[in-house]
Amino acid sequence: MAGVIPLGAIGGGSAIADGMPAPGGRDYFKELGLKRFINAAGAYSAFGGARMRPEVVDAMRFAATHKVKMRELHDAVGARIASLAGSESAMVTSGATASIVLGTAACMTLGDEEKMRQLPDTTGMKNEVIIQKKHRYTYDRSLTVAGAKLIEVESEQDVRRLVGDRTAMIFFLKPTQKGDDIPAEAYLRFARELGVPSFCDAATTTPPAVNVVQGVGEGFDLICYSGGKGLRGPYSAGLLLGREDLIRYARRHSAPNDLSIGRGMKVSAEEYLGMLVAFETGLRITEADDFAYKLNRFNTISDMLADVPGVVTQSFVSEGHANELYLDIDWDSDVVNLSKAALMQALREHDPVVEVRAFFFSGDRIHLSATVMDEGEDEIVGSIIRKILLAHS
Numbered sequence: 187m188a189g190v191i192p193l194g195a196i197g198g199g200s201a202i203a204d205g206m207p208a209p210g211g212r213d214y215f216k217e218l219g220l221k222r223f224i225n226a227a228g229a230y231s232a233f234g235g236a237r238m239r240p241e242v243v244d245a246m247r248f249a250a251t252h253k254v255k256m257r258e259l260h261d262a263v264g265a266r267i268a269s270l271a272g273s274e275s276a277m278v279t280s281g282a283t284a285s286i287v288l289g290t291a292a293c294m295t296l297g298d299e300e301k302m303r304q305l306p307d308t309t310g311m312k313n314e315v316i317i318q319k320k321h322r323y324t325y326d327r328s329l330t331v332a333g334a335k336l337i338e339v340e341s342e343q344d345v346r347r348l349v350g351d352r353t354a355m356i357f358f359l360k361p362t363q364k365g366d367d368i369p370a371e372a373y374l375r376f377a378r379e380l381g382v383p384s385f386c387d388a389a390t391t392t393p394p395a396v397n398v399v400q401g402v403g404e405g406f407d408l409i410c411y412s413g414g415k416g417l418r419g420p421y422s423a424g425l426l427l428g429r430e431d432l433i434r435y436a437r438r439h440s441a442p443n444d445l446s447i448g449r450g451m452k453v454s455a456e457e458y459l460g461m462l463v464a465f466e467t468g469l470r471i472t473e474a475d476d477f478a479y480k481l482n483r484f485n486t487i488s489d490m491l492a493d494v495p496g497v498v499t500q501s502f503v504s505e506g507h508a509n510e511l512y513l514d515i516d517w518d519s520d521v522v523n524l525s526k527a528a529l530m531q532a533l534r535e536h537d538p539v540v541e542v543r544a545f546f547f548s549g550d551r552i553h554l555s556a557t558v559m560d561e562g563e564d565e566i567v568g569s570i571i572r573k574i575l576l577a578h579s
């Protein structure tokens with residue numbers, strides 16, 4: 187294992203101890219030969235999504251050791267989430283993707299048992315989903331999983347012309363990189379006027395969690411969120427909220443119901459309860475609190491790099507919907523003889539590994555995110571980066 191530096195050699199002893207397994211506990215990952223990594227890059231799926239708050243872990247442990255019946259749990263948690271969000275009804279899904287599959291299936295079959303069993307064969311049912319051409323995206327695959335066909339629109343005239351007997355649902359994505367040809371309000375007006383259910387994918391519009399309440403208030407018949415991203419719930423959970431009848435049909439399409447298209451999109455009791463507690467806890471945390479937490483992590487790192495010659499750190503808020511806070515680390519290449527790519531590589535070879543965001547294609551930048559960073563991990567990250575930069579000064 188070349189390039190491995192013993193943990194003791196990088197300073198900040200107490201913080202490191204906090205991140206390690208409890209004394210006497212098993213280090214399962216070490217037993218498997220896996221290298222630990224600190225996520226300073228953000229809530230990327232490939233990196234395991236968000237960091238669950240301790241309240242969520244407690245709830246999941248509770249659900250793992252106390253048994254209740256699944257349907258009763260689904261009823262109770264759904265009702266609680268709906269009341270917190272100001273929605274008619276709600277369910278926990280196995281992610282925003284599953285929310286889209288189940289919501290679309292619900293809109294196509296509207297509770298008809300025969301049709302439910304027939305999916306993804308949509309013979310004899312409404313199977314068209316209206317989508318703005320600008321809203322075509324990676325996840326629209328989940329709209330067609332249950333058998334629907336996508337009908338692209340670019341104008342309000344298109345909507346009037348193309349909504350018909352075969353239209354099962356009108357789909358909206360927010361936010362989009364390319365904007366909207368038809369704004370949400372106009373879209374909703376059409377849906378109501380034409381009597382077609384509307385669905386909004388708002389998967390990434392949190393934090394803060396209160397954005398779910400705001401999203402529900404916009405009036406889509408169904409709206410979904412990813413649970414493992416900004417809501418900091420279990421990695422494999424999500425939310426579907428909206429009209430009572432449509433949520434009932436969507437639930438019918440998923441586990442524990444057999445003969446349903448979503449039978450494989452199971453949500454455990456741990457995830458169901460964890461998702462509720464993630465939402466509850468998130469609603470108590472303001473965006474300002476969240477920013478302060480991240481700034482504290484960045485201040486620790488900046489302070490540790492302050493006396494490294496030629497190095498400048500600066501926190502900034504990214505453009506766009508997520509309002510993410512990042513820390514930019516830059517240095518004078520005459521003083522520190524190391525490229526950004528080489529720092530990233532050194533961080534990857536380190537034990538523990540540190541993953542950061544790199545933008546080599548647009549200006550050669552290294553950015554850190556504290557979204558998935560635990561208290562104490564800032565000190566570890568700071569000391570590792572400090573050590574590598576000093577070694578090249």
Ligand SMILES: *Cc1c(COP(=O)(O)O)cnc(C)c1O
Pocket residue numbers: 231280281282283284325387388389390411412413414423424
């Ligand atoms: C990530 C994402 C999804 C999928 O979310 P999962 O919870 O991982 O299924 C869907 N839509 C958008 C816009 C996303 O960013």
